[in-house]
Amino acid sequence: MTHHTRLPSAVLVDGASHLVFPLAPDPSWPAIAEAKGFDLITRVTDRYRCVLRCHACGTKAVVRINVLRDHQPLCHGCIYQRRATAALALGAELIAADAGSRHYGHSRLRCGHVVRRQYLRVEKAAAGGHAIDCEACREIRYGTEARHFGWTLDGPARGRRPGYRSYRHGCGHAQDVSIGNMAWGDASCGACAQNWAGKPSYVYLFKIDLPGLPVVKMGYSARPAKRLRHQLGIARGVRTEILRVMLLSSGNAAVREESACHRAMRERHAHLIVPKPMFGDAINTQGRCDPCQPAIQYLGLGR
Template structure:
């Protein structure tokens, strides 16, 4: 501990936050000191002019400047404590605080886990730290939406011109070039019709599929459904966690999305009627899967795969008959032209 020399000349300035302030040689009144102590501070000196005091925080030891009128009539906040609290909140929110926004005192810039820089309000980061909301990187979000559109043969143009957060404006780049407002969830699944060329999920080829999910070690469930892209549905749409173990057991091609939907509904009704006890209650999977119903116990895996195989044979025979009819029709046309 440094010993104070009573014969040393009194300092003429005080450095606070890398800035040197002149010390004002005036009386530090007792009621000022009492008010500062009651509010968690010690008056170090009068600085700048007759109105300002250098206050040392009893909590963190940091020194800042405040008017003596604020010390008497209000509760001055220690900027060092505020800064430490905000950094702790940003860490709890999974962000790294970089700097305050010089243009707005309620905002700061943060580094997100993805590496991008975000501008966020302090109160929003507090809510993220408490688990009330989640932060989202706009740059990564836009890249995801662009990839979703590209997978369907479309290009993301902009946000919805009508201001609906659930919609985006897209262009049919792999088709007719038309532009359309489409709900983002429909772009993810392909369940929409192009207003220019009429392409839609209902008319394009689709698949019935069976998937197995491991909700926790040793506990499996089976998902039966239909999709134009089962692999994408497995990897990106059904599980709430990327780490949830899952596998595509089987997929069978169907002539159209509408027909796949019809066959799926019929199959679900048959399973529910024959094996009602094998349906998994919603509360067992709702926190892990983005579906509401039609999840089955693993004891039905063999049954479901057998049903899919049966439907596949039926679809193959139907396709062969259609091909034979088409050939016969073409032969009749050729014969009539002779």
């Protein structure tokens, strides 16, 4: 006599086997699923889950019963197809989901490089007619642009500023330059250029006693005294003083150090910043100043 072992029924969903739960679905559930774009197949695993099949693409999915009843179930097959179509519209091929985040996927571009992008940004780009930028090709383009003007691309900016890269001039000197400036050849070597960028310059700190608002101003100039007396447009009756100057090897180095100081003030001591609207045209500058006494005390320049 032959004995047969009856195995429990199972449903294959996305490559995984799910045991059918031996309890009939509620009679109202098939109609609910139908109204939401799915066929109800059966219950699986436990009394809280069921299998739905999408009307649009036929993909099956395991869904919690309360999601079916109270919400709109999502079809991951349709979602993937929508994302793949968006990538294709941009000339790319969606090849894999990102293991670290469900919001990201990996796409192969026309150039052959694979990039990681947020699905939503890809879909927005496809809808708006934009392209997916390739970081590798972009850096190659930056290098090509630089070579037209006697520079080579060295790598990321030493100051880590967005929109900048480190470039090396033909003389061997390396410095950070704006990508936009390099594209037009608007870059001067801080070592060999015969202009302000290559000549010695100063980072200065001025004290300016505006009526009711004494401030200090930091900047750079090849001639700080001329900058203070003739270029800032300060009224004759306003008392001013050069608190400190620091000589640097080039205007390029002075710009870099001044920018770093301003960035540090913004990040660490934003409360010491006096915005332009507070002093208006009393000082001919587009930047901001700092309140006099607190800044002097902070910098250790008190007398």
